[in-house]
Amino acid sequence: MVEPALRRVLTLMADRRTEATNEPRCVRWLLIGTALTFLGLFLFVPLVVVFAQAFSKGWVAYWEALSEPNARSAILLTLIVALIAVPINTLFGVVAAWAIAKFQFVGKSVLITLIDLPYSVSPVIAGMVFVLLFGLQGWFGPWLDERGIHVIFSTTGIVLATLFVTFPFVARELIPLMQSQGTEEEEAARVLGAGWWQMFWRVTLPNIKWGLLYGVILCNARAMGEFGAVSVVSGKIRGETNTMPLYVEMLYNEYNAAAAFAVASLLALLALLTLALKSILQWKTGRRAAAEELGYVGD
Amino acid sequence: MGIEVRNITKTFGTFTALDDVSLSVATGELVALLGPSGSGKTTLLRIIAGLEEPNPGSGEIYFQDENVAHRTVGSRQVGFVFQHYALFRHMTVFENVAFGLRVRPRSVRPGRNLLRYKVLRLLKLVQLESMANRYPHQLSGGQRQRVALARALAIEPKVLLLDEPFGALDARVRQELRQWLRRLHDDIHLTSVFVTHDQDEALELADRVLVMNEGRIEQIGTPDEVFHNPKTEFVVKFLGQVNFFHGRLEGGKVHFSTLAWESPEHAGAASQPAHVFIRPHELDVDVQSDGHPSLQATVSRIHSAGPNVRLELVAQSGERLCAELSQDRYRSLHISAGSTVYVTPREVKVFADKS
Numbered sequence: 001m002v003e004p005a006l007r008r009v010l011t012l013m014a015d016r017r018t019e020a021t022n023e024p025r026c027v028r029w030l031l032i033g034t035a036l037t038f039l040g041l042f043l044f045v046p047l048v049v050v051f052a053q054a055f056s057k058g059w060v061a062y063w064e065a066l067s068e069p070n071a072r073s074a075i076l077l078t079l080i081v082a083l084i085a086v087p088i089n090t091l092f093g094v095v096a097a098w099a100i101a102k103f104q105f106v107g108k109s110v111l112i113t114l115i116d117l118p119y120s121v122s123p124v125i126a127g128m129v130f131v132l133l134f135g136l137q138g139w140f141g142p143w144l145d146e147r148g149i150h151v152i153f154s155t156t157g158i159v160l161a162t163l164f165v166t167f168p169f170v171a172r173e174l175i176p177l178m179q180s181q182g183t184e185e186e187e188a189a190r191v192l193g194a195g196w197w198q199m200f201w202r203v204t205l206p207n208i209k210w211g212l213l214y215g216v217i218l219c220n221a222r223a224m225g226e227f228g229a230v231s232v233v234s235g236k237i238r239g240e241t242n243t244m245p246l247y248v249e250m251l252y253n254e255y256n257a258a259a260a261f262a263v264a265s266l267l268a269l270l271a272l273l274t275l276a277l278k279s280i281l282q283w284k285t286g287r288r289a290a291a292e293e294l295g296y297v298g299d
Numbered sequence: 300m301g302i303e304v305r306n307i308t309k310t311f312g313t314f315t316a317l318d319d320v321s322l323s324v325a326t327g328e329l330v331a332l333l334g335p336s337g338s339g340k341t342t343l344l345r346i347i348a349g350l351e352e353p354n355p356g357s358g359e360i361y362f363q364d365e366n367v368a369h370r371t372v373g374s375r376q377v378g379f380v381f382q383h384y385a386l387f388r389h390m391t392v393f394e395n396v397a398f399g400l401r402v403r404p405r406s407v408r409p410g411r412n413l414l415r416y417k418v419l420r421l422l423k424l425v426q427l428e429s430m431a432n433r434y435p436h437q438l439s440g441g442q443r444q445r446v447a448l449a450r451a452l453a454i455e456p457k458v459l460l461l462d463e464p465f466g467a468l469d470a471r472v473r474q475e476l477r478q479w480l481r482r483l484h485d486d487i488h489l490t491s492v493f494v495t496h497d498q499d500e501a502l503e504l505a506d507r508v509l510v511m512n513e514g515r516i517e518q519i520g521t522p523d524e525v526f527h528n529p530k531t532e533f534v535v536k537f538l539g540q541v542n543f544f545h546g547r548l549e550g551g552k553v554h555f556s557t558l559a560w561e562s563p564e565h566a567g568a569a570s571q572p573a574h575v576f577i578r579p580h581e582l583d584v585d586v587q588s589d590g591h592p593s594l595q596a597t598v599s600r601i602h603s604a605g606p607n608v609r610l611e612l613v614a615q616s617g618e619r620l621c622a623e624l625s626q627d628r629y630r631s632l633h634i635s636a637g638s639t640v641y642v643t644p645r646e647v648k649v650f651a652d653k654s
Binding site: 184185187188189190191192193194195198202203206207 | 350388
């Protein structure tokens, strides 16, 4: 039932486009050509280079570069960090978005601004803040050291830095979504006798699931790819506190380009996968929105 | 089950939404809360439901003999129909209606077959059996409204509360649904309160109408009472179009325009300014003065497309007024724009000017 109506809307949109944009053909081609050339030079060519370099010494060398113990440990550490940071920030994002979208309270705009802070602060500075706080010369460093807890130059520090850098992603994705959905459905659930958890699980979560997943994917991509903040706190101890991006840089500095690009190709694959998932989700949510906007679709 | 609201006050910051409001609804009654936006009617409804808390220590709410003021919204067992329906958009019609049953504690949750039976019976009641597998966005406004109603009824509520139930529908659907809801109420006899800003809706549908303004109750009464015996100026003005004159009370008579009208209820009143209201249909129009005291006026416009004919008039003394008469009467008068007519009120509402 939805399809014919959708097609009708799309036809309408297409008609509108031809009417509104009647620039001469050459202008159109010039614009499209510029955009494509730019994309090609700055996105596509680098991507090709990454894979070309990675396989420059053949499949065997590629596989050896990845299965080498230090590489394996870097991959594992990156996965562990993402596995810790992403769920925590997902939880934080949902809670923050919920608070901002569904309640009125003093300091709400301050909270929204603070959530954006990691976007505007250079990751290197974020890393240095953690060194200042938890390093041996830092505020809490000596106290923690006495108790045998080491934050800097350890996985803990890397997780903390990653948490800081990635915490806006989920919240940012959910806040506008939850604001636009309002609280009526939640109220309806409460009136019908649903408890707090039932309301969240059966009403709120299904309504935000695509946006949530989208935020989680972006958060994960950033968590795995983060360089600046992690580089400051990690100490780059081979086989211990080296994440994939750090390891790539290290190999490259050692003139081991093929191995560096082999590891880099994994990160590039992650990016491609993220992009693919992102567009699938966008397509899905977009289609839903279009169907909902049409409203009555008829008997 | 009856509802009794006692001395409820509700403020939002410095804004007083409800000012010491009391109300009682008898078992099986259908009551309309009527008022302009911002009059507090929706707040009152939400407080009865438990979606909003009254000011601390400001009165009580009873369902029958039980004080529910401190019970949570979920445990009050009210059916609530939201203005924009608030259907769960990711659930089918069936699941929407089943929601209230599915979230019950395990011990009182109906089994699969019973649940199915109950939901389908409700969908039949609201004439949507064939739509069980549709999603809300695939339904028309009127259908969504009925799903919302079925969902509210599924929890076997003690009272049914409806917030602007027809507000978002177009005129024709609204009219149909209104009559349908009245019949439904007569069948199931559930104590119901609905909020509306549409006086026709309130007067046609309700057993009793409660007119609200600025957080206070102006009048409670049957539709007949509030329409024919309005207690305040606000009620007169809110219930349909009315002609207004500045006048003066003097010795049991009210003087306005060029008329003097007997006003027995103000017989003992001191000489003072007054406000005079006359409904358009309570004006007799004639082409000749029949000796009764009347206003001479000129016809400026005629609206004859409708069950009645409306005349826009300008009185000799300058006031604009509006009169309504039947098509038959209009044809027998042979008047057109520019004609001179004589207007005699049959019924006049007079309020002493308190300002």
